[in-house]
Amino acid sequence: MQQCGFCSMLSGLLRRAMCISSRRGSSESYYRELGDQETLNIEDRSSILSDDSEEIIQEVPVLVTRVDVNEMRIMKKPSVCTGRFLTMHKRRKKRLVTRSLRLEAALLDDLQYGQVQCILKQSVTWKFNAFTLENVSGGRCLPVLCVHLFHVYGLISYFKLDAAKTWRLFTMIEEGYHSNNPYHNSIHAADVTQAMHCFLQQKQIRNYLEPIEIMASLLAAIAHDMDHPGVNQPFLIATSNHLAALYQNTSVLENHHWRAAVSCIIESGLLEVQEIRVKVERQISSLILATDITRQQEFLSQFKTYLDNNTLDMRNRDHRHLVLQIALKCADISNPCRPWEISRKWSLKVCEEFFRQGDYERKLNLPVTALCDRHTTSIPKIQTGFFKYVVTPLITEWHRFLQNDLSAQMLENLAYNQTKWESFVVQEIAEETKTEISEADMVDDDLETCSGTNISDSQEFLMPLRRSSLNPVKPIGLKEQLRRFSVPLNVFQDTRFKIKERSGIESTVGSLHSINSQVSVRSQIEHTDSAEKVLSTEKLLPDLSIASITTPMQATRLNTVIKEGGTWKLVRQQTFPPLETVARTHALLSRPMHTSNEEAIYPSRNTTEFALTLEERLNNLFKGTTDATNVGTIDDSDSRLRESFKLTVKPSSGASRRDSATVGSQLRDNLSAVQLSSSEQLLRRRKSMPNDAIAYSPKEKKMREIIPQLLRRTLSSKDCWSRRRGSAPAPVAPSELRGLTSLGALRHSVNGGRRKPGAIGTCQQWLAKATYSVQERTMQHLPRRASLPVEVYNTSEQPKTNEKK
Numbered sequence: 001m002q003q004c005g006f007c008s009m010l011s012g013l014l015r016r017a018m019c020i021s022s023r024r025g026s027s028e029s030y031y032r033e034l035g036d037q038e039t040l041n042i043e044d045r046s047s048i049l050s051d052d053s054e055e056i057i058q059e060v061p062v063l064v065t066r067v068d069v070n071e072m073r074i075m076k077k078p079s080v081c082t083g084r085f086l087t088m089h090k091r092r093k094k095r096l097v098t099r100s101l102r103l104e105a106a107l108l109d110d111l112q113y114g115q116v117q118c119i120l121k122q123s124v125t126w127k128f129n130a131f132t133l134e135n136v137s138g139g140r141c142l143p144v145l146c147v148h149l150f151h152v153y154g155l156i157s158y159f160k161l162d163a164a165k166t167w168r169l170f171t172m173i174e175e176g177y178h179s180n181n182p183y184h185n186s187i188h189a190a191d192v193t194q195a196m197h198c199f200l201q202q203k204q205i206r207n208y209l210e211p212i213e214i215m216a217s218l219l220a221a222i223a224h225d226m227d228h229p230g231v232n233q234p235f236l237i238a239t240s241n242h243l244a245a246l247y248q249n250t251s252v253l254e255n256h257h258w259r260a261a262v263s264c265i266i267e268s269g270l271l272e273v274q275e276i277r278v279k280v281e282r283q284i285s286s287l288i289l290a291t292d293i294t295r296q297q298e299f300l301s302q303f304k305t306y307l308d309n310n311t312l313d314m315r316n317r318d319h320r321h322l323v324l325q326i327a328l329k330c331a332d333i334s335n336p337c338r339p340w341e342i343s344r345k346w347s348l349k350v351c352e353e354f355f356r357q358g359d360y361e362r363k364l365n366l367p368v369t370a371l372c373d374r375h376t377t378s379i380p381k382i383q384t385g386f387f388k389y390v391v392t393p394l395i396t397e398w399h400r401f402l403q404n405d406l407s408a409q410m411l412e413n414l415a416y417n418q419t420k421w422e423s424f425v426v427q428e429i430a431e432e433t434k435t436e437i438s439e440a441d442m443v444d445d446d447l448e449t450c451s452g453t454n455i456s457d458s459q460e461f462l463m464p465l466r467r468s469s470l471n472p473v474k475p476i477g478l479k480e481q482l483r484r485f486s487v488p489l490n491v492f493q494d495t496r497f498k499i500k501e502r503s504g505i506e507s508t509v510g511s512l513h514s515i516n517s518q519v520s521v522r523s524q525i526e527h528t529d530s531a532e533k534v535l536s537t538e539k540l541l542p543d544l545s546i547a548s549i550t551t552p553m554q555a556t557r558l559n560t561v562i563k564e565g566g567t568w569k570l571v572r573q574q575t576f577p578p579l580e581t582v583a584r585t586h587a588l589l590s591r592p593m594h595t596s597n598e599e600a601i602y603p604s605r606n607t608t609e610f611a612l613t614l615e616e617r618l619n620n621l622f623k624g625t626t627d628a629t630n631v632g633t634i635d636d637s638d639s640r641l642r643e644s645f646k647l648t649v650k651p652s653s654g655a656s657r658r659d660s661a662t663v664g665s666q667l668r669d670n671l672s673a674v675q676l677s678s679s680e681q682l683l684r685r686r687k688s689m690p691n692d693a694i695a696y697s698p699k700e701k702k703m704r705e706i707i708p709q710l711l712r713r714t715l716s717s718k719d720c721w722s723r724r725r726g727s728a729p730a731p732v733a734p735s736e737l738r739g740l741t742s743l744g745a746l747r748h749s750v751n752g753g754r755r756k757p758g759a760i761g762t763c764q765q766w767l768a769k770a771t772y773s774v775q776e777r778t779m780q781h782l783p784r785r786a787s788l789p790v791e792v793y794n795t796s797e798q799p800k801t802n803e804k805k
């Protein structure tokens with residue numbers, strides 16, 4: 001149908017504006033243009049637009065953004081232009097009411113169709129760059145890639161999928177990713193999906209797969225990290241996140257990812273045929289569960305056995321499934337195998353996420369996970385370890401299976417990237433040695449200065465060391481800031497990291513963004529650290545994305561998976577600040593001398609009150625019986641949880657004091673163990689203060705005698721010095737000092753009082769080392785922070801804790 005000049009201009013404008021509504025959250029519009037049935041059935045109300053007002057042209061952005069449909073009905077005369085296009089744009093216009101083009105004018109051009117197509121053409125090559133697709137698709141790389149792949153495989157036509165529903169599903173999954181995660185966001189999902197696509201294209205796999213397996217594999221890759229909170233499983237357990245309770249501390253994240261995926265599939269209504277849906281869901285679940293990196297050894301040895309014995313038969317469904325599991329695992333950790341430019345970007349992002357977790361742990365007074373401690377480890381060190389112990393063993397086997405150009409390319413890139421990071425480690429060590437030598441000189445000076453003073457004054461003896469190493473002077477330049485992140489200088493001296501503006505710390509490529517965030521996170525942390533002597537609850541809230549993992553909408557969706565048709569409700573739970581457990585409250589009440597931020601925050605909370613609240617919450621949680629769905633484990637767990645809840649939640653819980661204390665209170669225990677009644681004064685006391693101004697208890701006196709001796713011994717033995725990055729080595733206190741030094745150790749992670757982990761030889765050992773502090777915490781049965789898991793588990797059958805990632 002021919003359109004008048006005005007109409008074509010208007011339609012052009014509105015067509016472009018429609019990109020906005022499809023940008024985030026309005027899943028259907030993008031795909032409506034493909035003409036699904038629902039769209040074509042729409043009542044034609046083209047009459048709301050007329051062709052007679054010139055001023056409408058200038059006002060279009062305003063009309064589109066501000067005027068609602070009713071107003072427009074009144075304003076406009078019947079239009080002479082009718083037809084499909086106008087029908088569509090009227091529907092879209094509704095959605096646009098809430099958007100402001102003036103605020104987001106740039107979005108008009110954000111979907112660059114030509115460029116998107118160009119990048120999508122590369123989606124079968126290993127050099128594919130998900131970041132580029134993200135840029136040219138206006139931040140929508142995941143659904144754009146997925147729709148493309150579903151077309152490439154002919155899945156839409158084979159399964160007769162509704163195009164709008166398909167788009168909707170991908171949008172829902174995309175929204176399920178936390179865009180504020182540096183690493184676990186929808187770009188990572190797109191990257192893994194593309195890697196999976198590359199693997200599925202290999203003849204050893206492609207020739208044997210059934211369409212349903214292809215669809216399940218792609219969907220599993222797309223959704224494999226859905227709703228990832230940006231922290232690992234041990235963190236969720238330690239902070240008693242509701243998901244840890246829900247999934248019984250076992251593959252918590254993976255369990256959550258697959259359930260989130262299935263809930264989206266159900267809600268999108270994409271797979272209407274029950275039989276297909278059930279099959280797909282089952283496969284997705286098994287594939288996503290296999291991505292639990294702590295289970296790598298298990299899968300790898302199984303795969304190895306087949307390869308060693310040459311018994312892998314791709315005509316066998318189970319064998320095929322194992323290969324798909326391995327493929328997804330490889331895809332998930334394939335970023336080290338990408339070309340250096342892309343790989344480096346992922347490395348920075350994943351480490352940034354780790355370091356953020358470390359910052360949260362520090363803020364929460366939890367032991368800082370070794371891998372996440374920006375003060376004691378570095379990006380190159382993390383990368384070399386991960387590449388060597390986790391990626392290489394898996395990709396080597398994968399190459400043994402594929403034996404083709406793709407796998408050879410992956411291994412080649414991996415080796416190259418590993419060499420790069422190793423060279424940075426070498427430079428880092430050289431830098432460190434230089435710094436240590438110069439700082440050791442300073443320490444010598446300090447010691448000389450101290451030599452005339454009373455050596456028995458342990459606090460003063462500690463002061464110069466702690467001052468220099470733990471409270472470094474605020475950096476001024478970027479170089480210094482980066483140095484303190486333990487990243488070798490030359491990583492950033494690379495032209496890619498050149499700074500355009502000193503103040504803005506802008507880089508020539510986006511990769512510096514992550515470094516900037518590190519810098520900003522770090523400086524933020526430092527700022528708050530120094531600003532708050534006493535942590536308040538609000539300040540403890542580290543990040544909304546973690547605090548509120550599972551948004552109300554997602555929770556509603558998940559309920560359909562967890563308890564289909566039941567009244568069971570997964571509620572959004574505020575994880576931070578941790579809730580007080582009954583036992584914790586009891587312990588606090590029984591020690592009125594101790595003050596904590598929790599006490600300050602909840603002064604009126606008493607045991608019974610809290611128990612009731614908790615009971616109410618749990619009753620809500622377990623209310624109603626349910627139909628068994630495909631998630632039987634949860635059904636089983638419900639009754640167990642309910643039972644154990646009855647057993648454990650009693651107002652006067654007899655839990656031991658140690659069990660009930662938080663890490664924070666352990667610090668207080670340490671202090672009280674040496675009866676430092678005036679500990680705060682002691683910590684602040686300066687040399688100038690006369691010694692006899694404080695009356696020491698016998699224990700404290702003893703400590704004051706022992707500490708200098710131990711310190712002297714420690715300082716004279718270089719071996720005992722922990723290697724701190726970029727500052728004077730701080731003494732590692734022997735076990736006798738544990739009580740006191742844990743104050744500094746836990747807070748500042750100066751390897752304080754920890755055993756030196758043994759040599760690393762396997763993936764498991766590396767992972768164990770990486771999450772060392774968490775393991776230590778688990779092994780010592782240090783108290784978990786308050787909230788659900790503590791109450792709901794029967795201590796006699798405490799579930800096995802999986803160290804995840």
Ligand SMILES: Nc1ncnc2c1ncn2[C@@H]1O[C@@H]2COP(=O)(O)O[C@H]2[C@H]1O
Nearest residue numbers: 225293332333335346347350383386805
């Ligand atoms: N380049 C990397 N360096 C260190 N760890 C990584 C890297 N890439 C992936 N990982 C970890 O490996 C895990 C694989 O599963 P996830 O994607 O859930 O989370 C990933 C990270 O924790």
Ligand SMILES: [Zn+2]
Nearest residue numbers: 192224225332
């Ligand atoms: Zn992942």
